[in-house]
Amino acid sequence: MHNILDIHLTQKILEDNDQLALHNREHFDEEGITAFNFMSAPGAGKTTLIIELIKALKNQFACAVIEGDMVGELDTKRMKDADINAFQISTGKACHLDASMVARLLHEQSFDGTDILFLENVGNLVCPAEFALGEHVNVVLLSVSEGDDKPFKYPVIFQKCDAVVLTKCDLLPHVDFSIERAKSFLKDLNPDAAVFEVVAGKRPYSNNQFDQLVAWLSEKGKSFQK
Amino acid sequence: MHEAKIASLILQKASKQIEPYAKALRVQNIELAVGKFRNVDIESLRFAFNALRSDFSLLSEAVLDITEVDAHAYCAANLHEYLIDCKNNFACPFCGSGVGRVSSGQELEIRKIKLETEE
Ligand SMILES: Nc1nc2c(ncn2[C@@H]2O[C@H](COP(=O)(O)OP(=O)(O)OP(=O)(O)O)[C@@H](O)[C@H]2O)c(=O)[nH]1
Ligand SMILES: [Mg+2]
Numbered sequence: 235m236h237n238i239l240d241i242h243l244t245q246k247i248l249e250d251n252d253q254l255a256l257h258n259r260e261h262f263d264e265e266g267i268t269a270f271n272f273m274s275a276p277g278a279g280k281t282t283l284i285i286e287l288i289k290a291l292k293n294q295f296a297c298a299v300i301e302g303d304m305v306g307e308l309d310t311k312r313m314k315d316a317d318i319n320a321f322q323i324s325t326g327k328a329c330h331l332d333a334s335m336v337a338r339l340l341h342e343q344s345f346d347g348t349d350i351l352f353l354e355n356v357g358n359l360v361c362p363a364e365f366a367l368g369e370h371v372n373v374v375l376l377s378v379s380e381g382d383d384k385p386f387k388y389p390v391i392f393q394k395c396d397a398v399v400l401t402k403c404d405l406l407p408h409v410d411f412s413i414e415r416a417k418s419f420l421k422d423l424n425p426d427a428a429v430f431e432v433v434a435g436k437r438p439y440s441n442n443q444f445d446q447l448v449a450w451l452s453e454k455g456k457s458f459q460k
Numbered sequence: 461m462h463e464a465k466i467a468s469l470i471l472q473k474a475s476k477q478i479e480p481y482a483k484a485l486r487v488q489n490i491e492l493a494v495g496k497f498r499n500v501d502i503e504s505l506r507f508a509f510n511a512l513r514s515d516f517s518l519l520s521e522a523v524l525d526i527t528e529v530d531a532h533a534y535c536a537a538n539l540h541e542y543l544i545d546c547k548n549n550f551a552c553p554f555c556g557s558g559v560g561r562v563s564s565g566q567e568l569e570i571r572k573i574k575l576e577t578e579e
């Protein structure tokens with residue numbers, strides 16, 4: 235005869251990642267680093283925007299970047315070509331950065347003296363939302379060519395973030411993207427999120443809020459600085 | 461796409477939980493709660509779980525029982541609690557304000573393991 239035993243418990247599946255994220259966060263806090271997690275679908279303009287942001291912030295803050303990509307070091311190379319301190323994490327088959335990848339890099343590499351650390355996540359609107367890294371601030375980019383319904387279709391990531399950056403606004407005349415509709419989804423889902431309409435570089439757009447975004451990031455940067 | 465990783469973590473966590481049971485023969489069932497406000501695809505998770513379970517000796521016949529947990533939120537303006545209907549609308553049905561805080565639907569946890577043991 236065999237016995238059947240019911241073991242009742244609450245075993246969180248991602249608790250190891252959450253704990254490591256806390257560990258990373260403590261590490262950042264000790265060093266006075268503000269960590270920003272930049273997430274978006276592939277190609278929404280993360281690398282381009284981070285390069286522009288660092289140009290605007292570098293007089294005030296020492297910046298560094300961790301690049302998460304499944305394959306290759308192309309984005310890290312773009313950063314280095316722009317004279318930015320950048321480190322690559324190759325995630326292999328994983329479609330997102332996780333806390334252990336960041337922890338490993340933090341133990342190998344000193345970020346001493348860094349004020350602002352940008353974590354560029356793997357291009358994906360699904361998986362990165364599940365894996366905390368230890369960041370202080372979450373930023374999601376949505377390029378206007380992706381469609382204004384994306385906050386509605388990917389609610390988890392847009393609900394969790396602190397800011398949404400609508401990128402490539404110079405393309406608005408060419409695509410059916412309603413800023414109002416996107417903002418209305420965001421207001422339902424995440425009324426506290428700051429929303430910025432942005433273009434990278436000198437592309438034409440009359441309501442470019444790049445400077446407001448820089449000011450917002452500086453504000454966050456200062457609040458976690460030692 | 462991260463469901464394979466989650467399936468493998470479920471198997472690892474369950475193995476760890478049954479370690480203290482010296483007379484364990486096999487796990488029959490694992491009850492998993494998955495919130496609807498999480499990016500976990502149930503079908504992919506089940507598929508990955510069934511593909512990976514044979515690597516875990518006492519779990520090779522384990523069945524994954526998944527309970528989906530509805531998503532609720534407190535609204536931002538008045539803290540009304542409401543069901544987040546992921547089909548139509550995310551706003552509060554009572555006052556129209558947005559999600560203030562998600563109060564349930566973010567679970568991803570093992571709730572019960574049904575273990576067969578020797579007498
Ligand atoms: N028209 C326009 N194109 C842009 C803008 N910002 C970025 N791009 C272009 O969009 C493409 C993708 O930009 P990236 O910065 O590589 O995007 P990403 O999000 O880093 O891409 P992944 O890391 O591969 O996910 C590039 O060809 C950029 O030049 C913009 O404001 N307007
Ligand atoms: Mg990039």
Ligand SMILES: [Zn+2]
Binds near residue numbers: 538553554557
């Ligand atoms: Zn309400």
